[in-house]
Amino acid sequence: MNKEIFKLEPQALWKHFYSLTQIPRPSKKEKAVIDFVVDFGKKLGLETIVDEVGNVIIRKPATPGMENRKGVVLQGHLDMVPQKNSDKVHDFEKDPIEAYVDGEWVTANGTTLGADNGIGVAAAMAVLEATDLQHGPIEALFTIDEETGMTGAFGLKPGLLQGDILINMDSEDEGELYVGCAGGLDANIEFEVKHDKMPSGFTSYKLAVTGLKGGHSGMDISLGRANSIKLLFRFLYNAEKDFGVKVASIDGGSLRNAIPREAFAVVAVPSEKAAEFEKAVSEFEKIFKAEFALTEPTLAFNVEKADSPEMIFDSESQSKIVRAFFGCPNGVVRMSDAMPGLVETSTNLARVYSEGDKVYGQCLLRSSVDSAKDALAQKIAAIFELAGAKIDFDGGYPGWKPNPDSVILKVMQNVYNDMYGKIPEIKAIHAGLECGLLGGVYPNWDMISFGPTIRFPHSPDEKVHIESVKKFWDFLVETLKNIPEK
Template sequence: MNNEISKLQPTALWENFYALTQIPRPSKKEQQAAKFVEDFGKKLGLETIVDKVGNVIIKKPATPGMENKKTIVLQGHVDMVPQKNSDKQHDFEKDPIETYIEDGWVKANGTTLGADNGIGVAAAMGILQSTDIPHGPIEALFTIDEETGMTGAFGLESGLLDADILLNMDSEDEGELYVGCAGGSNANMIFSYQEVTPEVNTVAFKISLTGLKGGHSGMDIILGRGNANKLMFRLLKEVIAAYGVRLASIDGGSLRNAIPREAFAIVTVPANNVVEFTETVEEFAAIYQSELAATEPNLSLIAEQCDTPASLMDELAQDDLVNAIQACPNGVIRMSDTMPGLVETSLNLAIVKSENGTTKVMCLIRGSVDSAKDDVESTLESLFRLAGADVEFSGQYPGWKPNPDSEILHVMKDVYNKEFGKIPEIKGIHAGLECGILGAVYPEWDMISFGPTIRFPHSPDEKVNIETVEKFWKFLVETLKNVPSK
């Protein structure tokens, strides 16, 4: 396996990140990575705690002369989003990530890279093992299952940590300090359908919509990328109405927090309408390629003849599902009035999957204003209840309200200006950082989120900029030197 990234600077960070890429750590299956971090702390002879949900806490005393500094939590999550291209053979529960360097970026071969949040974890590990970096008391917090439920953050108990300041290293634009984030909730809609026998004189087709970029459903939602589920159902509504097409099954998207890149449908078409059906699929492929030429240059939509399915959805359930998905909001709902360029509320129509008489529709709603997020929930509930679905919301997590009087914010602004000759941008982020949840458990914490430049997280195009990782590391080291006194 190529380990060329372990030779990059700073080696303390990159060696640890390379080690993480060799350990399978998809969300909810990240136990090996958590054990790796636990063993790392114990080998250093540092106090190492594993809490009741599996978070790892490693405590390092202050270096000589820094004992009076406020205690810092260095925080990151050990899990990663498992996404791969359809032609890539990769088992995220067994196989290491294949990394390579190209044009100043570290990338992965056909899969997500795991820089989100492996770089932050590796940085904390580098500080823990350092012998020449001055710092006050350090408490490194490595949380589990951030990407699919923030289980680690929700499960963290009060009293385990003694810190005053939290440095979350899970944002993705170098030169920016994040002081607030969106909250979110999961929407779950369930349709029931009767399985009916396919009609005679029909031909079965598999419709495949592939080649979309996908991406992080918070960070990338503003980019206007195609949503495979929305595009698939736009086509289905047309061919069902025009040619009597019947839907047997649908399988679109795989993760709530990833914009769906692929969707597949099995349908039957009356034999005398096959030509018109295939021509319409080709027409829609051209329409999509034209509409999304700038954002989705590799979009592919094809229909291939396949074996006749054993059953179809009953027609009423089919129509209710198609109409509901076609009407479902998706993407940016509203931009912030108070922070220009920041998305206030959004909805990701993430997963639509049918099997055994049930179709599940799963969405992730994000919002930096709780009342606005509640309104999106209400809209979604009304729509799907009218279509006959059961609706429930789960996994609600709070946002993180900015603190304009943050002491560590002022320190980090000054440090960045001194080191790099400019003031960092102060921003909110339309993503579900753990800060809001952790701040509810430890309300006295002063919190900042920062990181290197990562592009296209939650997709196989994920990459991290090498130059910004070096700047991020230097910024972290200098910040630790300048932490306020108690």
């Protein structure tokens, strides 16, 4: 246990955050954390509800004299992204996160930290527990499975919540207020693969692209980071032509909303070309390192001899698969005209793997413009349909359109200016906040999102800035005190 965390301010928030790090809570595996939060609410004597999909709602009455204020829904999601370094032994379904203080930051030992969205959840818990805050009626909404499909937000029913204002605490830059977000769509790709027996006279290898930063496929997509899958298929496209490489298996990426950090393939080449093939890997590593010298300083592309596989992809299957994934769009597609510096449309080739007679792929498309998202989906479909793959789209969720007349926006601008002597920046985000879905269920809600400074979410480098958490908390407390009357 890192006792330094308990000394951080505000202690009430950090206490709850540390408790959350000790409860395994990867997406779709949230039962333990749901039980924990339910038990927390009931021990406080507060009305606690679990809806039919697993979202938890806890109600706290207004403090004396604040009963006539508009009701506030404090919202965060219970799940976290399970990412770890390849050399880290960690079971996200069983093991606690090893959180610790590192200078001005709190981070984790070789895994994601879960500050996304554990800090927001911990803040809501601290408000529910506090006896010295001034606030109107409070409802805390803890959603499930935000990171892999927004199942909780999709499943929320109208009529369960009574509040007027939604404060989402899932943003990642202190001093910024978010009033809009991109919508998203999942592309699911499936190739039928025919196999040939491994021919004689070939040498087998395992290729490995490792050492990339990865990151959040919305927040970090504009940072120019490498995609391990794209690098691997770029090499395979060239190696197929130059060496007659045969592919036996592929495994790259892990999560739909994380930029792939690692990708692997088992391949074989004619033995007389083995030395030249190994040299080509080294040459491509130099090319990749030069191209991504600033964004990926620890990039590595390695080759090592492997046991000979029994089967390889047949030539036609391999050719179609390599060309389709090499040609698949990835990264920023268009920047926003309305908000300079904001990504409008992007796609992340997140996962490719072989299993039996199939090769599967997955992309996450994002856009604040629905028609642009649809056009990108059609482009990706066209590429894979030409290659003979099946492709379908699901998990679509709407964006959140900014409301320039938002009352809570004006309140929080004024409160922040009074506290810190400046107006917070007003932004939209190229990521999937739950506000778009939640606002569809509760169209009366006045919504806003804010949070502390979190860096490298969805990657083992994730960290949260300690001082920003204090400012975030103080800002939340003062905002609750200044919620307008009904």
